[in-house]
Amino acid sequence: MRHPARPPVRGRLAVLLGISLLAARALAGPADPFDESRMDLKPAPATLLKARHTGPYAAGSALSFTAAIKPLDPAHDKTIRLDTSHKIIEIAPGVQYSAWTFGNQVPGPTLRARVGDRIHFSMTNRSDEIAPGSISFQAPMMHSMDFHAAMVSPQDKYRSIAPGQTIAFDFTPNYPGVFMYHCGTPMILEHIASGMYGVVVVEPREGYPTKVDREYVVIQSEFYPKPDPQGHKVDGKPVYVLDTEKVKTKESTYTVFNGRYNGLVEQPLVAKPGERVRLFVLNVGPSNTSSFHVVGTIFDRVWLDGNPRNELRGMQTVLLGSSSSAIVEFRVPEKGKYIMVDHHFANASQGALGLIDASGGTPDTDLEHHNIPATATPTDAQAVQGKQIFEGKCIACHSVGEGNKVGPDLLGVTRRRSDGWLVRWLKSPETMLKSDETAQALLKKFNLPMPDQGLSEADALRLIAYFHWFDQQGKAMKSGEH
């Protein structure tokens, strides 16, 4: 009887080795998506160029200029230009702010790429020229670019360049995410608070694991304006500049989405009932935290920092520190307007509000059910600061249009008293009570002297600006009595 032919020993060993390798691989699980051997960790040096860019301040097919982000450009090599500029932008109705920009807009354009793509970046510091149609009173200065999506030497790639200089460098995004970019030139706080920031969206090599119908970028940031000490005006309206003291103490006047007070209420993000929406959310700061929430839905998925590996399910809010981000995905359950809000409501009242409009074109933007009407806060910076003072020092004793409390209802106060009287009263109530008949009458009526709150003249003027604002708003409301 013949035995069947057996493979030679060497062949059997090879088969065994192959099986062992396959088994080992199966036990080890899928390949590591963050395998460092596939990363670019040896970028080439940056170059400083003599020639300066002209024409558009931003260029590149991978850039998006509005909240609606374009789909991924499939090209592996992406050439982008983000020049710096200084210009006046409107951050709230009537508030002209002296901003510093990337790509001549705030926030800067959004770059979308994929892990492993090659980004060819260049930037001219054009703060020494005025863009067509723009106005600036700000002196040119040095700027730089810091991409959080890159792994490079800051001393080489993120160096500051003088007006007229151009820097160019390449980088490869090694990790997926929603990454901030910003100017890193001292004082960094001032450069960011003046508008120099934007987003880089980096998709995983294999793309996102879910499908959506809409994609938008939402960037939260703070503004700290004060009236321009030099008194510049644009179209008769005062220009505001960065308040370098308030920015250090984190006393923001506006907290906004996409660079503008209630900007995403004025221009809602459109969706349809039943659709699935993906938001790329970045909190720029520079100093405050965001508790991002969409009223009326639940985040099916939250990918912290925009990386699908960092997944949370069924979230009501996502907490974002400065320069923190997330991708949030949710279903729009039915027809309606879904309110995006920073659930730190002090921030929402400063303008961190927006809408996902799935109403099919209903004209009103009624947010009353959530007690955050778009007009509940003044937009003039003086009045906004006055409101903050009022809520900090006056609200315990006074209401606006809700009747007398310990002290009088202040609705209509600017019609009953002159600004000069109010300044004197707010600054020195004790002095006024000694000699002023109106002050004495108030004491007689309310049996409680107005306490001295230690207000400066500037604070008194801010409060009066707020009083004027609510008196303008309150024409349709009943007048306060006292």
Next chain:
Amino acid sequence: MTGRCRAAAGLLLALGAATALACGHCIEDRVAAVYDYGVAQQAGREGLRVAYLGIAGRSAETAAAAAATGDALRGIAGVAPGTLRVAAAPAAAAFAWSGDEAALARILQTANRRLVAAGLRLELLRVWEAGRGLVEPPPRGAGGRM
């Protein structure tokens, strides 16, 4: 802790310190702290150059060091009046000067002599010149233009 461990810990601390210094402390950031476009424009018009200097020393990043640096540079012949800029953090100074490299070297020598008592020293980082922009100074002892 063994000596080797202590050495390793020391090295790690030193590396950590270097990392902490990376933001806002590279040369260009120090230049940016005292860069004044108006001074550069004025220098260009008057045929001057602008020197950008780092302030070195154990207590360099203090208001006192900035004040001492200002005092040391003020009034030295060759420093163009009204062009001196000093920053505490990052610690840097800048001024426009008239004359050649040797004149700048003399200015720095005088200032550094005045700063010895404060434990401070000025180091030339960059020079701005009309038509050339910001350029690196030549290595010590090298001839030619800056």
